[in-house]
Structures are given as C-alpha cells and as structure tokens.
Amino acid sequence: MSRTALKSSKLLNFANIYQSLSKRYASKLVYKEYGDPVKVILKEEDPELSPGPKEVLVRMLAAPVNPADINTIQGKYPSKPPLPAIPGNEGVGVVEKAGPEVSTIAEGDRVVPLTANLGTWRTHLVLPTSNVLKVPKTLGLVEASTLTVNPCTAYRMLRDFAPLKPGDTVIQNGANSACGQNVIQICRSWGIRTVNVVRNRPEIDQLKAYLTDLGATYVLTEEEIRSTKIFQTEKLDKPKLALNCVGGKSALEIMRYLQNGSPIVTYGGMSREPLTVPTSALIFKDIQAVGFWMTRWSKENSDSVERLEMFEELISMMTNNDLKGPAYEMVKFDNYSEALMNTMTVKGMIGKKFILDFS
Amino acid sequence: MSRTALKSSKLLNFANIYQSLSKRYASKLVYKEYGDPVKVILKEEDPELSPGPKEVLVRMLAAPVNPADINTIQGKYPSKPPLPAIPGNEGVGVVEKAGPEVSTIAEGDRVVPLTANLGTWRTHLVLPTSNVLKVPKTLGLVEASTLTVNPCTAYRMLRDFAPLKPGDTVIQNGANSACGQNVIQICRSWGIRTVNVVRNRPEIDQLKAYLTDLGATYVLTEEEIRSTKIFQTEKLDKPKLALNCVGGKSALEIMRYLQNGSPIVTYGGMSREPLTVPTSALIFKDIQAVGFWMTRWSKENSDSVERLEMFEELISMMTNNDLKGPAYEMVKFDNYSEALMNTMTVKGMIGKKFILDFS
Structure with missing residues (x-):
C-alpha cells in the first residue's frame, strides 16, 4: 500500500467512524401538539437515514430559532405543519452522502435547505437536490444559516x-x-x-x-x-x-x-x-x-431564475462583507430549551438570534 | 323658390335667429374665491365665442352638479383650479360651429366634453376636438351628461x-x-x-x-x-x-x-x-x-385606446338599456342655486342627481 493510499484509507476509515458515530447519535426535536414550545418540544433519536438516488444526506451544522418558529409551534402561525412535526425553517449543513444519481452536489459541500417547514432542528436530514442550495465555504455559518428568511x-x-x-x-x-x-x-x-x-x-x-x-x-x-x-x-x-x-x-x-x-x-x-x-x-x-x-414568495417562485439570482447576489454581498449576519449567540443543540426561552423573551437594542449549534 | 327650399331657408333663418339669441345670452357661472357655493358662485355674461381652426363651439344642453363640484368650489378638493374658475366637470352639448379644419365632428353633433375642470356650467364653450367625444343622439341627455364620472x-x-x-x-x-x-x-x-x-x-x-x-x-x-x-x-x-x-x-x-x-x-x-x-x-x-x-386615470389615459373602448362599451350598454342613468331632476340654469343647495343637502334612499338644464 502506498503512503497516499494508506493516508487515504485512514481518512476514509476515520470518516466512516465519524459517520457511524454521528449516525448513532442522530436526533431531532419534535412536537406532537401545539403549545408552549418549552413544554411541547421533545428531543428524540432519529432513525438512520439514507439518501435516495437523487437525494443527499445532510448533517446540520447550525439552525436558527426564529420568532416565526415559536409562533408555528404555538399553533399561531398561518402555515400549520401536520403533527407530529419537526420545527425549524432555516439552517446550514454539510452533505454527508449523495445518492448515486446526484451530480450537482458532492459530499462535503455546504448546503442550505430551501423549502419551508422541512424541519431543520435535527442533526441529519435527507433532501432532494432540488431542495438544497450549495453555498461557498467562504460564507460564514451564521450568514448561511440565516440566509433564507x-x-x-x-x-x-x-x-x-x-x-x-x-x-x-x-x-x-x-x-x-x-x-x-x-x-x-x-x-x-x-x-x-x-x-x-x-x-x-x-x-x-x-x-x-x-x-x-x-x-x-x-x-x-x-x-x-x-x-x-x-x-x-x-x-x-x-x-x-x-x-x-x-x-x-x-x-x-x-x-x-x-x-x-x-x-x-x-x-x-x-x-x-x-x-x-x-x-x-x-x-x-x-x-x-x-x-x-x-x-x-418562495413557494410561488421555487424554480424561478429570480430566486437563484437573489441567492447569488446576497451571498456575494455577504462574502464581500457588504451584508453582515445578525447579532447572534450559538447554543448547543442539547440546550435547545435555552434558545427557545431566549427567543421568546428577547429584549434589548438589537434582537439577538439564537442559533442551534450541532457540532 | 321651391317649397323645400323655402322650408329649408325658413329653418336656416330660424336657426340663425336662435343662434344669435343664444349667443346674446351666453352666460356662465363663475367663482372668484373658494367658499360656500351658494355665496361664491355668480352668474355672468360670457363674451361671444368663436372656434379656432381645430376647435368647435359647443352649446351646452345639460350639466350635472356632482358632490365633487361642491367640494372643488369649497376648496376642499385636491384638484384646485386657478381662480376665477368656471365650475362643472361633466355635461353634454351640441356643436354649434366647427372650425374650418375640423373634419371628425360636424355642426349639430352631440358631444361630451372630456377634460376635467373645463367648466361645463355655462351656455357655450369652445373646445379642441381632442377634448370632446361625439355621442349618438340615441343616448339620453341624462346618460350623456353623467357619462364621464x-x-x-x-x-x-x-x-x-x-x-x-x-x-x-x-x-x-x-x-x-x-x-x-x-x-x-x-x-x-x-x-x-x-x-x-x-x-x-x-x-x-x-x-x-x-x-x-x-x-x-x-x-x-x-x-x-x-x-x-x-x-x-x-x-x-x-x-x-x-x-x-x-x-x-x-x-x-x-x-x-x-x-x-x-x-x-x-x-x-x-x-x-x-x-x-x-x-x-x-x-x-x-x-x-x-x-x-x-x-x-383620465389624465394619464387621455389618448388611450382603453378610454375609447370604455366609452364605446358604456354608451352601447346605455343605448341598449343595460345601463340606466341616475335618478335625477332637471333644474333650469337660472335656478342653479337650487341645484347647488339640493346637492349639498341630498338625502333619501338614492342620491338624486341635479342636472342643470340650459334649454
């Protein structure tokens, strides 16, 4: 075995271990009734996920808690997902596995889920490639995870x-x-x-x-x-x-x-x-x-050129430092209740965004 | 002289007398300050008018008193004509004389003035042909005089x-x-x-x-x-x-x-x-x-196809009896104060329109 092959094999091995570890701990937040988020939200283990031919398995890196998420969980928002539901509308993740027919996105790519109510407050999710936007790694995690709203x-x-x-x-x-x-x-x-x-x-x-x-x-x-x-x-x-x-x-x-x-x-x-x-x-x-x-707008323009142009221009502004992400605080996924409570009681000059950190 | 020629000559003669009579009595309402319409509106003689090459002299037949006319005279309406001003926004008349270059409209045609704030509360007015709409004689006077608002x-x-x-x-x-x-x-x-x-x-x-x-x-x-x-x-x-x-x-x-x-x-x-x-x-x-x-809308669409189509369709509805003119009462021009007062104090189930009658 050459040194390169050995190195590569070790890396693969490490990746496999990492993958299986993270899979073992795949988990999600879920609510089975509308109500006070701190009470109705539960953390559950998630079954092992595997992407279909045109899908990707995304390991979430960060997902913000937005006021609209709180209202949705409370049942006060006009778009009511069927229960049980996984909360979260925004986020950024990394592609852990791509289905065999996926050509536009590769493993390791950083992606932003695009459809509302996908449920981003979980460690892993499987998405069709049409539902993810590949973003450059030069885009900050905070900016990427709060891009779509x-x-x-x-x-x-x-x-x-x-x-x-x-x-x-x-x-x-x-x-x-x-x-x-x-x-x-x-x-x-x-x-x-x-x-x-x-x-x-x-x-x-x-x-x-x-x-x-x-x-x-x-x-x-x-x-x-x-x-x-x-x-x-x-x-x-x-x-x-x-x-x-x-x-x-x-x-x-x-x-x-x-x-x-x-x-x-x-x-x-x-x-x-x-x-x-x-x-x-x-x-x-x-x-x-x-x-x-x-x-x-997103629903009516899911495949529009205007949407792609918008993402491109916004990401370009962000990577050029013309557009800053929000004031924020990262909160470990396990401490999600803290993020929920802080979002509900947010005070002060600039509303700080609490972002779930899955690392 | 044949009987027909004699008859025709008599008619012409009568028309001439009538015309000179009506010219002698050409008159208008006018206001020189904003205020209570009954107080600020005066009746004045109008100088003898003569149409330019592309103009027509219109003898008014009927002109309604609209609530917006009252507000305009009171100075409460956003479009304030420079003073002194002749009130009246709508009406119908008959072309008494057409300028030598006028080809689309003939003497005797019935016409509706088209531009706002022309001042229709007068017996005669001179208008460029672009500012009048020829209407069929089958269109009732009430419908014609209240067409444009x-x-x-x-x-x-x-x-x-x-x-x-x-x-x-x-x-x-x-x-x-x-x-x-x-x-x-x-x-x-x-x-x-x-x-x-x-x-x-x-x-x-x-x-x-x-x-x-x-x-x-x-x-x-x-x-x-x-x-x-x-x-x-x-x-x-x-x-x-x-x-x-x-x-x-x-x-x-x-x-x-x-x-x-x-x-x-x-x-x-x-x-x-x-x-x-x-x-x-x-x-x-x-x-x-x-x-x-x-x-x-009228100002922004003065020459538009949509405007002509609209008039055509409305007039067609009116002559087919699909669209009735308003409940109304004709008021002799001399009694204009009565029309003003009645419009200001209008009560009842259906607001009745008071229409100045110049005959």
Missing part, C-alpha cells in the same frame, strides 16, 4: 414593489429588526438612501450609531419622524417605498412622506395594531397598502 | 384591478351610491355576481327591491353582512374584488370575505373613517388596499 425578505421587498434606482429613498420603521438591518445594508450596497425609524429608548444614541454604521442614511425616533424637516432641508427625495413591520401610528407616520403612487409594504405588526390608511391617501395620493410574506 | 369609475374599477370573468363575485359597500348602481348594472351585463352592502334604514325593503331590480345578486345591510352565510350556502365564490366608498368598519367587513390575493379598491370615504387593514390580511392573505381616482 430575513435577507431574502429585505431583498424582495426592495426589488419587487417599486422601481428603485441609486439616489432614491426608502423609509422603514422597526429599522433595528433583523430584516430592517438587512434593508439598511442592501440599500447602502445599491446606493439607495434610507430613512430609518426606531422606538425611542435609553440607549438611543448607541442604536443610532449602530444603524448608521451599518449604512443607514438617517435614523429617527418615532417622535422625531413626526416633525422632521429632512425632506425639505436635506435634498432628500421623498421615499418611493415604505416598509412596515410595526403597524398603527408608526405605519401612518412613514406613509405620510411617501411620493404619490408609492407602496407601503407590511411584513410585520409588532405593535399589534392594524394598518390605518386615510381615504385621501388611497384615492388622491394613490398610496398602495400591500403585504409581503417570504414563505408565499 | 360614475359609469367610468365603475367600469375602470371592474376592469383594472382583478381578472374578473363571468361567474366571479364582486362585493361593494355604499351600493346605492351613483357609482354603486353602475357597478351593479355593469356586473349584471358581464355576468358577474354582486354582493351589495347598504346601511339599514326604514325603507330598506324598498331599497333592496330597487337594487335587485337593477341587477344586484344579493343586497345586505351592514348588520347582515357581518354574519352572512351566503358564501357557505349559496354556491357563491368568495369575491375577487371589493369596492369601498365608505371606509371604517364597513370596509373591514367587505374585506373579510375577499379571496386571498385580492384587492379592495377605495374610491370614497362616506363614513369619514379611514381604512383599517389587519396586518395578517396584508401578509398572509395578500390583500391589497389601493385607491382609484377617475380624474387621475
């Missing part, structure tokens, strides 16, 4: 509702949200100016500095936006697009500054107040109040 | 916001409004079913019968729509389009029944309450809250 939501809202060009203005509330931070960075990258509204708070100067550092053109509190003169004094065009994740008065305030014929796109309702639109804004200003839900 | 608003809202086909459902509030009645009749003509919501009132049975007679599929009060089971029991598809001229709770009620991905189009706000849209309706049901303003 917030960055994509920000990207689509900026692409699909108004014909934005460099120099144009976008206004948003809840600008410190995970999605809001993506909006700021994508706009900076595209030369679009952003007016960012946040709630007042003790550490407001720190928050303003943080968002300005991300690329925000202006950051104003809810009180400041009401009487701002920036559209008169700053040679700033009125916004062609408003993004709303708050609702109520906050939404009304950002809507007020829109150019005639522009949309306000709602993707969240943190105030729990509905959107209120003056009749005159609809009729005479031609303001359009619409909504955006990434889950629906 | 309410029927066109109804037509465009039904054409431009949802891909409606026979058997589909449209829901609307304020169904007894002038526009609402047009919606009912156009839908009947196109095979579209309508769910019509009106306020409860002592003569509700009479109103329901009136609207059903116009072609309404269902007529329900604001209270009845809240708990209706027609979408479960009547083999009635959920609406693909909601039309709102009320706002507030009424709008919320009709929005509730919309199919996912459908628009609610606001064209009025009679309750003076804004539109309230639940966040979940925007995000998860993909409901789009938009507005429609006929004035803007």
Whole structure:
C-alpha cells in the first residue's frame, strides 16, 4: 500500500467512524401538539437515514430559532405543519452522502435547505437536490444559516414593489429588526438612501450609531419622524417605498412622506395594531397598502431564475462583507430549551438570534 | 323658390335667429374665491365665442352638479383650479360651429366634453376636438351628461384591478351610491355576481327591491353582512374584488370575505373613517388596499385606446338599456342655486342627481 493510499484509507476509515458515530447519535426535536414550545418540544433519536438516488444526506451544522418558529409551534402561525412535526425553517449543513444519481452536489459541500417547514432542528436530514442550495465555504455559518428568511425578505421587498434606482429613498420603521438591518445594508450596497425609524429608548444614541454604521442614511425616533424637516432641508427625495413591520401610528407616520403612487409594504405588526390608511391617501395620493410574506414568495417562485439570482447576489454581498449576519449567540443543540426561552423573551437594542449549534 | 327650399331657408333663418339669441345670452357661472357655493358662485355674461381652426363651439344642453363640484368650489378638493374658475366637470352639448379644419365632428353633433375642470356650467364653450367625444343622439341627455364620472369609475374599477370573468363575485359597500348602481348594472351585463352592502334604514325593503331590480345578486345591510352565510350556502365564490366608498368598519367587513390575493379598491370615504387593514390580511392573505381616482386615470389615459373602448362599451350598454342613468331632476340654469343647495343637502334612499338644464 502506498503512503497516499494508506493516508487515504485512514481518512476514509476515520470518516466512516465519524459517520457511524454521528449516525448513532442522530436526533431531532419534535412536537406532537401545539403549545408552549418549552413544554411541547421533545428531543428524540432519529432513525438512520439514507439518501435516495437523487437525494443527499445532510448533517446540520447550525439552525436558527426564529420568532416565526415559536409562533408555528404555538399553533399561531398561518402555515400549520401536520403533527407530529419537526420545527425549524432555516439552517446550514454539510452533505454527508449523495445518492448515486446526484451530480450537482458532492459530499462535503455546504448546503442550505430551501423549502419551508422541512424541519431543520435535527442533526441529519435527507433532501432532494432540488431542495438544497450549495453555498461557498467562504460564507460564514451564521450568514448561511440565516440566509433564507430575513435577507431574502429585505431583498424582495426592495426589488419587487417599486422601481428603485441609486439616489432614491426608502423609509422603514422597526429599522433595528433583523430584516430592517438587512434593508439598511442592501440599500447602502445599491446606493439607495434610507430613512430609518426606531422606538425611542435609553440607549438611543448607541442604536443610532449602530444603524448608521451599518449604512443607514438617517435614523429617527418615532417622535422625531413626526416633525422632521429632512425632506425639505436635506435634498432628500421623498421615499418611493415604505416598509412596515410595526403597524398603527408608526405605519401612518412613514406613509405620510411617501411620493404619490408609492407602496407601503407590511411584513410585520409588532405593535399589534392594524394598518390605518386615510381615504385621501388611497384615492388622491394613490398610496398602495400591500403585504409581503417570504414563505408565499418562495413557494410561488421555487424554480424561478429570480430566486437563484437573489441567492447569488446576497451571498456575494455577504462574502464581500457588504451584508453582515445578525447579532447572534450559538447554543448547543442539547440546550435547545435555552434558545427557545431566549427567543421568546428577547429584549434589548438589537434582537439577538439564537442559533442551534450541532457540532 | 321651391317649397323645400323655402322650408329649408325658413329653418336656416330660424336657426340663425336662435343662434344669435343664444349667443346674446351666453352666460356662465363663475367663482372668484373658494367658499360656500351658494355665496361664491355668480352668474355672468360670457363674451361671444368663436372656434379656432381645430376647435368647435359647443352649446351646452345639460350639466350635472356632482358632490365633487361642491367640494372643488369649497376648496376642499385636491384638484384646485386657478381662480376665477368656471365650475362643472361633466355635461353634454351640441356643436354649434366647427372650425374650418375640423373634419371628425360636424355642426349639430352631440358631444361630451372630456377634460376635467373645463367648466361645463355655462351656455357655450369652445373646445379642441381632442377634448370632446361625439355621442349618438340615441343616448339620453341624462346618460350623456353623467357619462364621464360614475359609469367610468365603475367600469375602470371592474376592469383594472382583478381578472374578473363571468361567474366571479364582486362585493361593494355604499351600493346605492351613483357609482354603486353602475357597478351593479355593469356586473349584471358581464355576468358577474354582486354582493351589495347598504346601511339599514326604514325603507330598506324598498331599497333592496330597487337594487335587485337593477341587477344586484344579493343586497345586505351592514348588520347582515357581518354574519352572512351566503358564501357557505349559496354556491357563491368568495369575491375577487371589493369596492369601498365608505371606509371604517364597513370596509373591514367587505374585506373579510375577499379571496386571498385580492384587492379592495377605495374610491370614497362616506363614513369619514379611514381604512383599517389587519396586518395578517396584508401578509398572509395578500390583500391589497389601493385607491382609484377617475380624474387621475383620465389624465394619464387621455389618448388611450382603453378610454375609447370604455366609452364605446358604456354608451352601447346605455343605448341598449343595460345601463340606466341616475335618478335625477332637471333644474333650469337660472335656478342653479337650487341645484347647488339640493346637492349639498341630498338625502333619501338614492342620491338624486341635479342636472342643470340650459334649454
């Protein structure tokens, strides 16, 4: 046996041991009824998985806990997976085994599962190649595992509702949200100016500095936006697009500054107040109040060129450091309850993302 | 001189006398400041008008007083004509003289002025041929003089916001409004079913019968729509389009029944309450809250094929008796104050249109 063959054989051997070890410990989180996540979520062993001819076996590396995951488990989210269900919508993994007919993805490739409600909170899953996106290893684990919801939501809202060009203005509330931070960075990258509204708070100067550092053109509190003169004094065009994740008065305030014929796109309702639109804004200003839900878009565009272009552009922004992943904390898979509780009680300036770490 | 020639000469003579008489008495209404229409509107003599090479001199026959005319005179409407201004947006007249280069329109033709804020409350006006629509004499004066606002608003809202086909459902509030009645009749003509919501009132049975007679599929009060089971029991598809001229709770009620991905189009706000849209309706049901303003559409489509097709189809419906003009009362031009006051204090089951009569 040559040295190379020996080395290779040893490596294979090591890989086999590793594989069998990780298989032995294959496990998943699961819930059999809707309810309080900390109570209804259980950890179970998972049967040994093997990919079909056109499938890959993925060993998960990281999967975030999103607020929508919590709502889904509570049964409060519109898309209700049949029970029992494995939670988790996002994540990144490594291909451990590829089926014999798989040619586009190889073992060792890093991949992001693409379909919603696949259940990413488990150590291993088998997916058809059409349901995974190969991502470069230069893409950080945090960025890769949180790619498909917030960055994509920000990207689509900026692409699909108004014909934005460099120099144009976008206004948003809840600008410190995970999605809001993506909006700021994508706009900076595209030369679009952003007016960012946040709630007042003790550490407001720190928050303003943080968002300005991300690329925000202006950051104003809810009180400041009401009487701002920036559209008169700053040679700033009125916004062609408003993004709303708050609702109520906050939404009304950002809507007020829109150019005639522009949309306000709602993707969240943190105030729990509905959107209120003056009749005159609809009729005479031609303001359009619409909504955006990434889950629906992905379902309707699963095979579209636009989707692949989006991933390519976002990943390129991320690897160029133009788009940062969220503030985060890795939590060992075994300590999943901690990640659930922290996500449910999240406080502070920037919502931190808790990411399950399967290593 | 033959008898025919004599007759013809007499007629011509009569026409000349008539023409000079009517010219001598050419007059207009005018306002020099915004305010209470009864106070600020004055009647003045108008100088003798003569058409340019590509213009026609139109002698007005009838011109309605619309609520928007009142708001314009009060200075409360978004489109503010420079002062002094001649009020009136709609009407029908007869071409008294055509300029030498006019070939498409002849003296004696009946025409409808097409541009907003032309000022139709006057006995004579000169218009470029591009600003008039020739209408058949079989079209009633009432229908012709009220063609360009309410029927066109109804037509465009039904054409431009949802891909409606026979058997589909449209829901609307304020169904007894002038526009609402047009919606009912156009839908009947196109095979579209309508769910019509009106306020409860002592003569509700009479109103329901009136609207059903116009072609309404269902007529329900604001209270009845809240708990209706027609979408479960009547083999009635959920609406693909909601039309709102009320706002507030009424709008919320009709929005509730919309199919996912459908628009609610606001064209009025009679309750003076804004539109309230639940966040979940925007995000998860993909409901789009938009507005429609006929004035803007006409401005943006002044030369469009769609506009001519619309007039053709509406006039054809009207001459076939598929589309009736509004309930109305003719008021002699001299008694214009009466028409203004009655429009401002309009009450009753069906808003009656007061039409200035220049004969």
